[in-house]
Amino acid sequence: MRVAVLGAGVAGLVCAYRLAQEGHVCDVYERWPGLGGQAATLDVGGGDLLERYYHHLFTSDRHMVALYEELGMDGELEWHPSSMAFFLDGRQWAFNGPLDLLRFGPLSPPARLRMGLAVLLLQKRAKHVESFESITARAWIEKRMGRGPWRKVWGPLLRGKFGERAEDISMAWLWSKLTLRRQLEGDEARQEQLGYPSHSWELLFDALRDAIVGAGGRVLIDRPAAALRRDGDCGLFVSAGAAGSFRAGHDPRGFERGGGAGERYDAVVATVPSDVFTALLDDDLAAAVGPDYLGRLHATEYHTALCLLLELDRRFSPFYWTNIADPELPFVGLVEHTNLISPERYGGRRFLYVANYLAPGDPLLSLDPDELLAAYLSGLRKVQPDFSEDWIRARWLHREPAAQPIVTVGYHRRIPPLQTGVPGLVLANTTQIYPEDRGTNYSVRLGTDAARALLHGN
Numbered sequence: 001m002r003v004a005v006l007g008a009g010v011a012g013l014v015c016a017y018r019l020a021q022e023g024h025v026c027d028v029y030e031r032w033p034g035l036g037g038q039a040a041t042l043d044v045g046g047g048d049l050l051e052r053y054y055h056h057l058f059t060s061d062r063h064m065v066a067l068y069e070e071l072g073m074d075g076e077l078e079w080h081p082s083s084m085a086f087f088l089d090g091r092q093w094a095f096n097g098p099l100d101l102l103r104f105g106p107l108s109p110p111a112r113l114r115m116g117l118a119v120l121l122l123q124k125r126a127k128h129v130e131s132f133e134s135i136t137a138r139a140w141i142e143k144r145m146g147r148g149p150w151r152k153v154w155g156p157l158l159r160g161k162f163g164e165r166a167e168d169i170s171m172a173w174l175w176s177k178l179t180l181r182r183q184l185e186g187d188e189a190r191q192e193q194l195g196y197p198s199h200s201w202e203l204l205f206d207a208l209r210d211a212i213v214g215a216g217g218r219v220l221i222d223r224p225a226a227a228l229r230r231d232g233d234c235g236l237f238v239s240a241g242a243a244g245s246f247r248a249g250h251d252p253r254g255f256e257r258g259g260g261a262g263e264r265y266d267a268v269v270a271t272v273p274s275d276v277f278t279a280l281l282d283d284d285l286a287a288a289v290g291p292d293y294l295g296r297l298h299a300t301e302y303h304t305a306l307c308l309l310l311e312l313d314r315r316f317s318p319f320y321w322t323n324i325a326d327p328e329l330p331f332v333g334l335v336e337h338t339n340l341i342s343p344e345r346y347g348g349r350r351f352l353y354v355a356n357y358l359a360p361g362d363p364l365l366s367l368d369p370d371e372l373l374a375a376y377l378s379g380l381r382k383v384q385p386d387f388s389e390d391w392i393r394a395r396w397l398h399r400e401p402a403a404q405p406i407v408t409v410g411y412h413r414r415i416p417p418l419q420t421g422v423p424g425l426v427l428a429n430t431t432q433i434y435p436e437d438r439g440t441n442y443s444v445r446l447g448t449d450a451a452r453a454l455l456h457g458n
């Protein structure tokens with residue numbers, strides 16, 4: 001078959017790679033002028049590549065680890081001890097294990113114990129998601145841990161990621177976060193280990209691209225899909241957008257066309273966000289997909305990631321990851337990459353990501369890097385009182401509209417299947433990753449599942 005894969009993120013590249021392994025020829029269309037989607041890198045100068053958005057792996061990310069092995073690149077993955085903190089009540093509190101919980105001042109001693117026990121019991125006993133699908137995280141936490149932990153810890157964390165939707169988030173989402181990511185036995189019980197490739201994620205994307213091209217396909221960056229239509233009863237046409245379309249935003253209806261009537265394919269696998277997918281369909285294809293499927297796509301809600309990457313001339317704090325649980329601060333996390341990976345790898349340069357997740361239309365999303373920095377400065381100084389703008393050597397700002405699907409109660413009933421109902425048209429995006437929180441590891445699985453759905457119908 002000739003297959004068009006829309007999107008060269010992890011899911012799209014893996015899907016095309018799997019199809020190529022089965023002897024099919026794939027053209028991968030990508031809007032961004034680079035590979036990797038949400039895990040794409042940027043050149044921060046001096047030949048150093050860094051992800052636009054902070055990225056690491058958990059030891060439970062077995063699909064990604066297996067992919068590295070399969071490609072003969074297992075030497076690339078390195079594991080480093082993580083260090084995590086919460087910022088609240090005016091300071092960072094280390095939060096790496098049971099001892100830190102016992103010293104966690106913002107909660108009363110009985111509340112600390114109750115919270116620790118509830119998490120432990122969940123990790124040891126709650127093996128299936130079903131019992132958490134019809135209750136909100138808030139209701140579960142208040143019942144099992146008490147109101148203090150919701151008010152001081154979990155409420156601010158969920159508000160950071162989901163804003164006004166925090167109270168509606170399903171316990172299924174939190175269950176997966178708390179139970180799936182970390183080994184409870186062995187060394188990791190004491191200190192979490194996180195993975196990072198020794199040359200950034202880029203080499204993985206290059207290897208996948210080379211395999212797709214080696215099998216006769218093409219990987220077309222800065223060449224988005226602008227429209228999709230049927231070719232009679234079988235076959236689909238992809239019309240491409242012109243080079244530079246990424247500057248026009250995410251909605252393909254705003255792209256200038258860049259290639260005549262389009263190219264015909266036997267099948268299409270779309271790994272683009274749900275709203276982009278619906279915008280690609282002409283009326284005939286939308287009718288063929290049908291109202292039930294489209295209704296599921298229209299019901300999808302995403303929050304935007306807004307990520308400011310700062311190069312600093314010194315260390316910001318002792319932690320790799322700081323969750324901001326103080327609602328006064330206008331960002332939700334600080335990820336100091338060079339506290340996980342030694343700054344020596346970057347010639348002594350240090351990098352700090354200031355992370356945010358925001359509802360569409362939030363005023364912070366319209367600020368330029370200088371304006372955003374100005375809005376963040378006093379918050380950054382609350383965490384590190386010595387911090388000044390003089391520490392900053394360079395900065396980069398990225399926005400990802402479809403970064404975080406909003407997983408509310410009953411979410412599993414609204415997930416669109418991979419098969420759209422139109423023969424040869426498959427959709428595979430992060431909204432279908434469940435119950436796990438989306439991540440590169442699960443997009444490896446999703447890409448493989450999408451190829452199987454196309455070839456074998458399941």
Ligand SMILES: Cc1cc2nc3c(=O)[nH]c(=O)nc-3n(C[C@H](O)[C@H](O)[C@H](O)COP(=O)(O)OP(=O)(O)OC[C@H]3O[C@@H](n4cnc5c(N)ncnc54)[C@H](O)[C@@H]3O)c2cc1C
Nearest residue numbers: 007009010011030031037038053055056224225439440443
């Ligand atoms: C701030 C942030 C931090 C993260 N941290 C981690 C982490 O630490 N560890 C981890 O494992 N995961 C992390 N993730 C999640 C992870 O990056 C994603 O879950 C994963 O990369 C999704 O891959 P995907 O291929 O399914 O989707 P995407 O990466 O979203 O790929 C979809 C692709 O489609 C392209 N596209 C869009 N429109 C069109 C069009 N019209 N035509 C063609 N192409 C189009 C997009 O440009 C994109 O490349 C993070 C994400 C964010 C935003």
